[in-house]
Amino acid sequence: MHVPDGIVPVSVAAGGFAAAGGVTWLSLRKIERAHTVPRNGVPKASLLTAVFFMASLIHFPVPPTSVHLVLSGLMGVVLGWYAFPAILVGLFLQAVMFQHGGLTTLGVNACIIGIPALLAHRVFTLRTRFGARRRAAGTAALGFVAAFVAVALGAAAASLLIVTTVPAHLDAVVERTAVTALLFAHVPLGVIEGMFTAIVVLFLLRVQPGLLEERF
Amino acid sequence: MLARATLAAPTATSLARWEVRLKLIGLLCLVFAFAGVNDVRLLPVMLATAFVVYRLSSLPFRYLISRLKVPGIFLVALAVVLPLFSGETVIAQFGPVALRLEGTVSFVSIAARFVSIITVATVLFATTPMPTLVRAMNSLGLPPLLGDMLLFTYRYIFQLAEDLSRARTAARLRGADLGSVRSVKTTAYIIGSLLIRSNWQAERVLAAMTLRGYGASRARSPRHAPQAWDVAGLVACVALAAVLALFPVLVL
Amino acid sequence: MRAVHASNLTFGYPGGTPVLDGVTVGLDPGERVGIIGPNGAGKTTLFMLVCGVAEPMSGGLEVFGQRVETGAFRPEIGMVFHHTNDQLICPTVREDIAFGPQNIALSRQEVEERVDATVSATGIVHLLDRAPHELSSGEQRLVALTGVLAMMPRLLILDEPTSDLDLRYRRRLIQMLAEMKEHTLMIASHDLEFVLETCDRVLLLDRGRVQADGVPADVMSDSGLMEAHGLEVPHSLMAQWHRHSAPAHADSDG
Structure with missing residues (x-):
């Protein structure tokens, strides 16, 4: 779900930065409006970002290969409007520390992962509609859906970008097959990510529900 | 890791x-x-x-x-x-x-x-x-909040790497098989615990920083004039x- | 058969000075061994090797007659971590204590029985439905210990067990350990009084080597030895020494 360096045309990379800049601006504005001292949320958002960063390095075996978590859904759920800056920060650190590459595609990747994260947050807020009796089941279900949808959207965007912008000589049928294949390859990840997120939100609901509600 | x-x-x-x-x-x-x-x-x-x-x-x-x-x-x-x-x-x-x-x-x-x-x-x-x-990057226009987040996250990644690795070791010593898909639950618990611990730590960190004047004014970075x-x-x-x-x- | 048998155990990181430099030591079943030494002496590293978490660079290591395989799960070896936070990961104390027994494939009923038996032994029944994260550090320490005891280990390793305990919980831990006659104990601690009370043997570890091995009161009252390794003679032993030496002093004065 990562668009590497050197693949997409520079116009797409630039567009990615423009879009990421816009979403960042919007996020910062939302954060500023919600707070008297916006910077007081920084330690919390950063520490949680560090947790997500480390968690995204854990691999789960899915024969014949293994997947690692993206956590876009969970980040959206927990961080709210901080999710987008957090993802930007995470991707930048990944480029610096691991050189998964991605400096030129930082904007594109931030959008691919970050916009679904913000959507996941919207999806998750639907849980307030559940009554107290079905609160736990509803929270878990929405956690799963939010994470699955976030992964699916990200995978769809990444696959479309890679397949349509890379080789200029594939015909439409091949392209469509490639996109579909890439999408289906992400289904196990979506399921694992959904389960993982559902368990984490249930855990938080039981132990520290404030973390799911607080819009710091 | x-x-x-x-x-x-x-x-x-x-x-x-x-x-x-x-x-x-x-x-x-x-x-x-x-x-x-x-x-x-x-x-x-x-x-x-x-x-x-x-x-x-x-x-x-x-x-x-x-x-x-x-x-x-x-x-x-x-x-x-x-x-x-x-x-x-x-x-x-x-x-x-x-x-x-x-x-x-x-x-x-x-x-x-x-x-x-x-x-x-x-x-x-x-x-x-x-x-x-x-x-x-800040002096070239990166919003201060993003710069602060970058430095903070970078600072705590190393601590969290160790916390995560110790928690996984402790779980493994109690028989958890972390190499399988079934370990999703254990891993989710570990990450949930880390989120809670980090949340509390963040409150302490903020208190300690505020006591030392964080947010009071924007620190200027020393600039030396570029040479030819x-x-x-x-x-x-x-x-x-x-x-x-x-x-x-x-x-x- | 020895409980722990380490011969010439060496461990280090590439390019650095060895953390453990040829440690040879044997523990008999039921022995209670305190491990003392300055920060960075290699105490936790020794534990990590015994638990099979880290792999020694060279040397042999057996626990209850069986070679320690790195990464293999040995339910008979239990360790309570220095930072209990690293160990407490479940939403409730009950689930956390059941975590280990569940992993050794016991039936649901057996797991429940184990949990009940262990929590009543350690006296934390009232904490069962609380979240481990919200407990006091003393309570957390007890929960972590209970979670390990529920796996019925024969070798119990405690890393700095008293570092965050108030006097009440410290006393309680000492009593609990005194009642555990079956277990072989390895306890690393800077709390020398605690070691003095709970252990019948002490190893002084420094610079990756065993510098002294013997009866706690003897090793720890040797002020030359203790100071050479960044330690102090515990107060209770000093008092004893004063009592013995004070009259002699008075005599020479008079």
């Missing part, structure tokens, strides 16, 4: 001493110019530029290789797909397998761009300590980037 993330010790070479804001702008110009290279004739120029920049940094080549390895996997996949399936002009035929010209060309240019971009990015990051880099040498470096980079970017226009 972070063993492979160790940063090379910043070197004392000229590239490490280059005024950070100018270095940032110069090298980023190069990187983006690389991303836009499409003409096959420009590939050698691009690769040579990346090579020269890397030589100037005096970083060991082994370090570059280690940085190329992980993302290189994607490249290997493309190496199979593109030359064999993309394009009509067959340049070689091995039984049912045909090597196609267009696919080979697009693979070669993707690979060259990829290697060049990562090479120059590696130089930028390995010759600039993180706090310096972030301060430079610093500017020359920037001009060279921008000129090269401009040549790479304008070449198609100039030739046509």
Whole structure:
């Protein structure tokens, strides 16, 4: 779900930065409006970002290969409007520390992962509609859906970008097959990510529900 | 887990001493110019530029290789797909397998761009300590909140790497099999616990920072005026980037 | 058969000085061994090797007659971590204590029985439905210990067990350990009084080597030895020494 360096045309990379800049601006504005001292949320958002960063390095075996978590859904759920800056920060650190590459595609990747994260947050807020009796089941279900949808959207965007912008000589049928294949390859990840997120939100609901509600 | 993330010790070479804001702008110009290279004739120029920049940094080549390895996997996949399936002009035929010209060309240019971009990015990051880099980005217009988040996250990643590794060890000693898909639940519990602990730690950190005046005023980073040498470096980079970017226009 | 048998155990990181430099030591079943030494002496590293978390560079290591395989799960070896937070990961104390027994494939009923038996032994029944994260550090320490005891280990390793305990919980831990006659104990601690009370043997570890091995009161009252390794003679032993030496002093004065 990562668009590497050197693949997409520079116009797409630039567009990615423009879009990421816009979403960042919007996020910062939302954060500023919600707070008297916006910077007081920084330690919390950063520490949680560090947790997500480390968690995204854990691999789960899915024969014949293994997947690692993206956590876009969970980040959206927990961080709210901080999710987008957090993802930007995470991707930048990944480029610096691991050189998964991605400096030129930082904007594109931030959008691919970050916009679904913000959507996941919207999806998750639907849980307030559940009554107290079905609160736990509803929270878990929405956690799963939010994470699955976030992964699916990200995978769809990444696959479309890679397949349509890379080789200029594939015909439409091949392209469509490639996109579909890439999408289906992400289904196990979506399921694992959904389960993982559902368990984490249930855990938080039981132990520290404030973390799911607080819009710091 | 972070063993492979160790940063090379910043070197004392000229590239490490280059005024950070100018270095940032110069090298980023190069990187983006690389991303836009499409003409096959420009590939050698691009690769040579990346090579020269890397030589100037005096970083060991082994370090570059280690940085190329992980993302290189994607490249290997493309190496199979593109030359064999993309394009009509067959340049070689091995039984049912045909090597196609267009696919080979697009693979070669993707690979060259990829290697060049990562090479120059590696130089930028390995010759600039993180706090310096972030301060430079702040002074070039990165919102302060993003800069603060970057530094904080960077600061706590190492602590969390250890916390996570100890928690996984403790779970393993109590019989958890963390190598299977069934471990999703245990891992989710560990991450949930880390989120809660970090949330509390953040409150303490904020209190301690506020006591020491965080948020009271924006600290100014000391700026030293760029030397002629610093500017020359920037001009060279921008000129090269401009040549790479304008070449198609100039030739046509 | 010895409980722990380490011969010439060496461990280190490439390019650095060895953390453990040829440690040879044997523990008999039921022995209670305190491990003392300055920060960075290699105590936790020794534990990590015994638990099979880290792999020794050289040397042999057997626990209850069986070679320790790195990464293999040995339910008979239990360890309570220095930072209990690293160990407490479940939403409730009950689930956390059941975590280990569940992993050794016991039936649901057996797991429940184990949990009940262990929590009543350690006296934390009232905490069962609380979240481990919200407990006091003393309570957390007890929960972590209970979670390990629920796996019925024969070798119990405690890393700095008293570092965050108030006097009440410290006393309680000492009593609990005194009642555990079956277990072989390895306890690393800077709390020398605690070691003095709970252990019948002490190893002084420094610079990756066993510098002294013997009866706690003897080793720890040797002020030359203790100071040479960044330690102090515990107060209770000093008092004893004063009592013995004070009259002699008075005599010479008179």
